[in-house]
Amino acid sequence: MNVDIVWSKLLSKLKDKLSTLSFNTWFSETELYKLQDGKAIIIVPMLIHKRNLGGQYSDLISSLLYEITNSNYELIFCLKEDIEEEEENNNKIEIVEEKIEEKQEDFSYKANSNLNKNYTFENFIVGNSNKFAQAAALSVAENPGKIYNPLFLYGNSGVGKTHLMHAIGNYIGEHSNKRVLYVTSEQFVDEFVKTNRKDENGTNFNYVEFFKNKYRNIDVLIIDDIQYLGGAQQSQQEFFHTFNNLYNDSKQIIVSSDRSPDDLKQLEERLRTRFSFGLGVNISPPDYNLRRDIIKKKIIANNFEKDIPDDVIEYIASNIGPDVRHLEGAITRLVAYSTIMGGEEITLELAIEALKDFNSKGMGEKNDIYRIQKIVSEHFQISVDDIRSKKRSSNISFPRQIAMYLCRNMTNESFPKIGIEFGGKDHSTVMHSVEKIEKEMKDNKDLYNIIEKLKKDIGVV
Secondary structure (H helix, E strand, C coil): CCHHHHHHHHHHHHHHHCCHHHHHHHCCCCEEEEEECCEEEEEECCHHHHHHHHHCCHHHHHHHHHHHHCCCCEEEEEEHHHHHHHHHHCCCHHHHHHHHHHHHHCCHHHHHCCCCCCCCCCCCCCCCCCHHHHHHHHHHHHCCCCCCCCEEEECCCCCCHHHHHHHHHHHHHHHCCCCEEEEEHHHHHHHHHHCCCCCCCCCCHHHHHHHHHHHHCCCEEEEECHHHHCCCHHHHHHHHHHHHHHHHCCCEEEEEECCCHHHCCCCCHHHHHHHCCCEEEECCCCCHHHHHHHHHHHHHHHCCCCCCCHHHHHHHHHHCCCCHHHHHHHHHHHHHHHHHCCCCCCCHHHHHHHCCCCCCCCCCCCCHHHHHHHHHHHHCCCCHHHHCCCCCCHHHHHHHHHHHHHHHHHCCCCHHHHHHHCCCCCHHHHHHHHHHHHHHHHHCHHHHHHHHHHHHHHCCC
16 A cells, blocks of 8 residues: 555545645655555654644544545654664664653753753743744744754843743753753853863863763753853863854854943953844843733742732732743732731732832833833922822922823823822822813913923823
8 A cells, every 4th residue: 555645635635634834844745654564654754843742633643544445543642753763773663662751751861961841932921022032032932953053142130031932942951852951141151160070090181071972962051141251361262163063064142242242342242243143032021011910920920829919910010020030029028018917908009009119110111101200200309209199299299290191191001090190199180180180271371381391291191
C-alpha cells in the first residue's frame, strides 16, 4: 500500500473536517513515513505537533486511516531527524520509538538552565508599550539562531525584559532539544573570575575548560543586565570571544540592558557594535491601561482571599508608577495591611491609607490627569501631594478645583475616575468643583486668564 496515496487521501478528508487555520497549523507539514507491524509512523515538524496530534487529533486520524485502509494502526509521531537516524543506522522501528521517547523526556540540561518556569508568554500581559517586544521575542523563540540574532531588549527596570527573556528560554526548551542558559552579567563575571583559581596541579586549566564548555557548548545564551559588565575589562574580552563563538555557530544570543547599545559607553565599542548586529527593542513603561491589566492578572494569579474592587485597582494603577514590581508590592502591602487591621474589607479609603508611602513615586507619566495636577501645582506653588490630599485650606482647595475642572475639560475621564486621582474624592465633589469654576470664569476675568494660561502650559492631552 502506497503510503503517499494513503496520506494524501487522509489529508483530503481532514480538510473537509477542520478549519483552514487548524489544518494549515497542524497537518500541512506532516507526512506518513511507514505503515508496518500495525504501526503508522507519521513525521511532524516540531515537538508541539507531536504532542497536539497525539492528544487532540489521534482519534480522528485513526478513524480516517481505518476508512482508507480498513485496518487499525497504532499512531507514532516523530521528528524527521529521528527517522534520519533510524535510516542511517538501519535500526528497527522499536529503536526509533525508544529514541523518540528518550528525546522527549531528556531535558536534564533544563535543570541547569536557570530559567524561571513562572515566566512564560502565556502570562505576559501585552499592551501598546510592549507588544512589539513580545512579538519579537516570540519570533526568536520560534526560530532561535535564525532571525534577530542577537536580540537586544532594553528599557527601565520593571518593564518586563527579564520576563520575556525567561519566556523565550522556556518556549525553546519546551519545543526543542536545544540547550538554554540564562545568567546575569554579574554571574558571568563571578564565574569568569573563578577561572583564575589554581587546582591541585597548580594550574587553572580545568576551571577554564569548564567555563568555556558551559558558555560555548549551548544553543541559546540569555544574559541579563549587560550594563553591569562595564568596568570588568577582562570579562568583557571573554564575553566578546564567547559572543563570537556562539554567533558564528548560529547560536541564539539574547541580551538585556537598562539602556540602548549606543548608550553603553563603559563597554568596548566592538561589543556595542555586535549588539547591533541583530534587533534592538526598546520596551517603554506600561501605560495606565496596561498597568491596570497587570494588576488584575496578578490578583488572579495570587488567588487572594479578599476581593479587590475596581476603584482600588484603578487607584493603584494611577498612583504607583510604571514599575511592575512596585505594582506587585503595592498589592501585597494592601492585602497585608487589611489583614493586620483586623481583616477589614478592602475599600478605596483603606487603599489610600495603606499605600500613602507608595504614592506618586516614579509616577511621571500617569497620563493626562497627573500632568494637569503637576502643572497646576507648580503654578500655585504647592505640591502634587497637597492637591491630592484632603486639606481644605483655600490656598489648596481652590487650585484643586481648577485642576479638577481642567481634568474634566481636557481629558475623557469620568467624574468618578477624576475623583480617584484626587485622593479618592467622591464624584459629586468633582462635579461641584467643575460647576463652580465654570460659573466663576464667566464673571472673573483674572480666573479666565489663569485657566487659559494653564491650558496652554498643559498643551494637547
